[in-house]
Amino acid sequence: MNNPDHIHHRNEATIYPIDWGVLQILLGLLLLLVVVMYIVAVIISNRRYKQWPYSRTLFWVLGVFFAAFALIGPFADRAHIEFNAHMLGHLLLGMLAPLFMVLATPMALILRTLPVILARRLSRTLKSWFVRTLTDPTVGSLLNVGALWILYCTDLFKVMHQNIFVHILVHLHVFIAGFIFTMSIISIDPTSHRRSYLYRTIVLLIALAAHSILSKYIYAYPPNGVPAAQAEMGGKLMYYGGDVIDSVLIYILFYQWFRATRSRTSLSKDDRNIKVIKLTD
Amino acid sequence: MTVKMAKSQSDPKYENYSAYSSRNLWSGFLFGLGLVSFLDEVVFHQLLHWHHFYDKSMSDIGLISDGLFHAFSWVATIGSLFMFADLQRLSALWLTRWWGGVLLGAGAFQLYDGIIQHKLMRIHQIRYNVDILPYDLTWNISSVIIIAVGIMIIFRTRLKREPSEAITHE
Numbered sequence: 001m002n003n004p005d006h007i008h009h010r011n012e013a014t015i016y017p018i019d020w021g022v023l024q025i026l027l028g029l030l031l032l033l034v035v036v037m038y039i040v041a042v043i044i045s046n047r048r049y050k051q052w053p054y055s056r057t058l059f060w061v062l063g064v065f066f067a068a069f070a071l072i073g074p075f076a077d078r079a080h081i082e083f084n085a086h087m088l089g090h091l092l093l094g095m096l097a098p099l100f101m102v103l104a105t106p107m108a109l110i111l112r113t114l115p116v117i118l119a120r121r122l123s124r125t126l127k128s129w130f131v132r133t134l135t136d137p138t139v140g141s142l143l144n145v146g147a148l149w150i151l152y153c154t155d156l157f158k159v160m161h162q163n164i165f166v167h168i169l170v171h172l173h174v175f176i177a178g179f180i181f182t183m184s185i186i187s188i189d190p191t192s193h194r195r196s197y198l199y200r201t202i203v204l205l206i207a208l209a210a211h212s213i214l215s216k217y218i219y220a221y222p223p224n225g226v227p228a229a230q231a232e233m234g235g236k237l238m239y240y241g242g243d244v245i246d247s248v249l250i251y252i253l254f255y256q257w258f259r260a261t262r263s264r265t266s267l268s269k270d271d272r273n274i275k276v277i278k279l280t281d
Numbered sequence: 282m283t284v285k286m287a288k289s290q291s292d293p294k295y296e297n298y299s300a301y302s303s304r305n306l307w308s309g310f311l312f313g314l315g316l317v318s319f320l321d322e323v324v325f326h327q328l329l330h331w332h333h334f335y336d337k338s339m340s341d342i343g344l345i346s347d348g349l350f351h352a353f354s355w356v357a358t359i360g361s362l363f364m365f366a367d368l369q370r371l372s373a374l375w376l377t378r379w380w381g382g383v384l385l386g387a388g389a390f391q392l393y394d395g396i397i398q399h400k401l402m403r404i405h406q407i408r409y410n411v412d413i414l415p416y417d418l419t420w421n422i423s424s425v426i427i428i429a430v431g432i433m434i435i436f437r438t439r440l441k442r443e444p445s446e447a448i449t450h451e
Contacts, residue, residue: 205356213348219335236334243355250356254363261367 023164024072031068035061038106041113049112056104063100066092067175080161083223083230087237093171094144094178095245102182103252107189123190132193137203140184143177145210151223152214158224181207186252197257204253208246215239297373299440305375306435308364309382310389313431315358317387318350321394331408343402350390350398378438384431391424 038060042052069075070093079089107126111119125131133139151157151170160166183189185204219235222228298305325332339347368374395417398404407416 201356201360205352208352208355209345209348211348212351213344216335216344216348220337232334239334246352247355247359250359254360258363258367262370 020164023168024076028068028072031064031071035064038104038109041109045109045112052109052112056109059100060104060106063097063104066100067097070097071171083226084233084237087234088241090174091238091241091245094174095182095242097175098178098182099245099248101179102187102189105187105189111190126190127193134180135184135187135193137181137184137195137200137207140177140181141203141207141210143173144181145207145214147173147177149210149214152218153221153223155224157226161225182249185249186256188256197253197260200253201257204250208242211242211246212239215242297371298375298378301368301371301373302375302378302438302440304364305368305373305378306382306385308361308368309379309384310386311357311361311382312365312379313383313386313388314390315354315361315386316383317390317394318354319358321391325407329408333405333409336403336405338403339405340402343398343404346398346402347404350394354390375438377434381431381434381438384427385435386431388424388427388429388431392421392428395420395424 039057042057045052070079070089075085076089078085080086111123114122151160156166156170160170184195185200187194215235215238217235218238219232222231226234321332326334365374365379368379395407399406399417399420406413407420
């Protein structure tokens with residue numbers, strides 16, 4: 001605590017109603033439970049259907065791991081004090097963890113595992129107006145990047161460091177909004193109404209631009225209580241770190257588009273031969 | 282060139298070329314734009330440290346333009362390569378025309394960056410603490426040359442008549 005540059009003065013702000021250590025243990029148990037539940041669901045699913053892809057289980061474990069890394073342990077403590085650690089935490093919690101977890105297609109697994117009646121009810125819920133709106137890329141982007149603008153450009157950032165409930169809510173939101181956003185762009189889960197590729201590309205483009213603009217804005221205008229040097233590092237981290245994860249997102253979206261348009265052409269050499277024979281007949 | 286053209290007309294690929302002529306051009310254009318933006322980032326920001334991440338004299342519109350082009354260049358680079366793969370899958374890849382597009386896109390973005398972003402919006406200068414004029418001239422003249430070469434290639438790969446365009450199979 002010799003560093004004079006930390007975000008807020010802990011001595012003033014540690015009037016937490018909940019013990020930070022206890023909270024972290026609870027959170028750790030919760031995340032462990034999330035992994036265990038996924039694996040149990042995979043075992044149940046494997047009994048009834050064909051083998052659930054190992055890669056998806058791996059994605060789920062990695063996703064939860066990165067979320068855990070951002071939320072608990074020594075890194076989370078540092079993120080509380082240093083702005084660039086805070087920013088790295090947000091990249092992991094709001095972008096990387098959701099990316100892996102979306103790729104693990106949890107909804108498909110749940111639908112496979114639940115009893116038929118419940119699964120039907122769930123799939124009806126997924127088709128509801130509310131879920132359809134929530135998983136629209138535009139709504140996802142506003143929840144995700146829009147909320148970041150609010151966090152870093154208002155007093156919310158300062159309040160977050162003084163009130164533990166706000167702190168928890170903000171982090172919960174960062175993760176959920178990141179998940180909804182990623183899902184609305186590249187999900188292969190049975191979401192009811194997947195939007196056109198062009199629409200998703202345009203929304204993704206605008207969301208990425210808003211993310212880049214915000215990171216330069218943070219660089220130039222540090223959030224409340226953040227020293228300039230830390231804001232500069234944090235802004236750059238957000239800009240370039242965002243780029244790395246976004247490029248994966250763009251790649252996956254376009255890969256899906258590329259695959260989806262293959263039907264108009266022949267798939268393999270065999271198909272091509274069949275076509276030729278038919279034509280010559 | 283006329284010999285080449287006659288040759289390509291007898292080529293079965295000719296039909297594909299004419300049907301996907303503009304897509305070849307677009308794929309190249311977007312790739313050129315993305316490529317220049319990427320090189321700008323790697324060479325001038327990261328290796329030479331000439332460009333600054335943020336310049337205090339940057340206008341608000343400059344900040345927005347910078348962010349939009351930054352995002353667009355990522356999407357364009359990856360998207361154009363998938364378009365490239367798609368053209369290849371359709372046996373419609375026309376490399377000469379594609380390269381024409383690359384040069385046009387590269388030059389156009391460099392000129393936009395050099396005139397609008399550097400000079401009008403002042404997002405950052407090419408280099409700091411030097412006489413900037415020779416740098417600006419080199420930057421912008423080279424972009425004009427790249428554009429000119431690109432346009433020339435595009436012009437020369439234009440198909441005079443497009444006999445199959447009316448009966449594409451899509």
